[in-house]
Amino acid sequence: xxxxxxxxxxxxxxxxxxxxxxxxxxxxxxxxxxxxxxxxxxxxxxxxxxxxxxxxxxxxxxxxxxxxxxxxxxxxxxxxxxxxxxxxxxxxxxxxxxxxxxxxxxxxxxxxxxxxxxxxxxxxxxxxxxxxxxxxxxxxxxxxxxxxxxxxxxxxxxxxxxxxxxxxxxxxxxxxxxxxxxxxxxxxxxxxxxxxxxxxxxxxxxxxxxxxxxxxxxxxxxxxxxxxxxxx
Amino acid sequence: xxxxxxxxxxxxxxxxxxxxxxxxxxxxxxxxxxxxxxxxxxxxxxxxxxxxxxxxxxxxxxxxxxxxx
Numbered sequence: 072x073x074x075x076x077x078x079x080x081x082x083x084x085x086x087x088x089x090x091x092x093x094x095x096x097x098x099x100x101x102x103x104x105x106x107x108x109x110x111x112x113x114x115x116x117x118x119x120x121x122x123x124x125x126x127x128x129x130x131x132x133x134x135x136x137x138x139x140x141x142x143x144x145x146x147x148x149x150x151x152x153x154x155x156x157x158x159x160x161x162x163x164x165x166x167x168x169x170x171x172x173x174x175x176x177x178x179x180x181x182x183x184x185x186x187x188x189x190x191x192x193x194x195x196x197x198x199x200x201x202x203x204x205x206x207x208x209x210x211x212x213x214x215x216x217x218x219x220x221x222x223x224x225x226x227x228x229x230x231x232x233x234x235x236x237x238x239x240x241x242x243x244x245x246x247x248x249x250x251x252x253x254x255x256x257x258x259x260x261x262x263x264x265x266x267x268x269x270x271x272x273x274x275x276x277x278x279x280x281x282x283x284x285x286x287x288x289x290x291x292x293x294x295x296x297x298x299x300x301x302x303x
Numbered sequence: 304x305x306x307x308x309x310x311x312x313x314x315x316x317x318x319x320x321x322x323x324x325x326x327x328x329x330x331x332x333x334x335x336x337x338x339x340x341x342x343x344x345x346x347x348x349x350x351x352x353x354x355x356x357x358x359x360x361x362x363x364x365x366x367x368x369x370x371x372x
Binding site: 098103104105106107108109111112113117118120159160163166167170171173174213276280283284285290291293294296297301 | 304313314315316317318320321323325327328331332335336338342346347349350353354355357
């Protein structure tokens, strides 16, 4: 396996610095929300991790299309890496949403359209990993996986627009809010700065993790090749 | 609940939920990064072992060929 590229080390450091600044902004720069109190600060990372999750699934769908066009296994590896990261971050999105909901909606969970579609989306991509486990032939696994991530991507815009299309209590950050939404707040300029910086930071977290996960995938492939050589 | 909070003079006391939220985020991210590192380490160990077996296997194949010829 090749040594860790210098660019990746720089990216690690840059991402870590961004994270530190972002944490500082969340806790010390952004003001406390007047009604909800400190729990509103969860919002900055709740949205940011959701953004990373959806970005990952989008990247996986693009990789799926590219695999079907080129039959190059690297795109299958890319899709798997993106889905794995997406699952972790959508899980965080759901859990932090639940923690925020407890004091604001007075419940940990409700079958609201946004919460339901997000959970279905998470389960769809979890099933992708199970599907892969069930197919031994690598080419067949890659082909089925590619089709699955393309079709599964339907759940992403459905989740994103669910708070806008259906009657929901989930607040909408960008766009018109539902009349029944609870937990809505007006962002001050400092809140907007913190929110946008968190999105920026987590975009780099995504790129950094993807790079690491892709290297791991390539390494696993090399070890698999070695095993094949030994078994022949 | 938000309606009760509206009746309060100051913001609602929700610091514990904020700590829980950020705690979950940092712990899960740390676990994921650790899992990447652990998988890398295991693959490295496997690679070393397979590489050490490979010369023996090559010799075995070559001696088999010589015997056949």
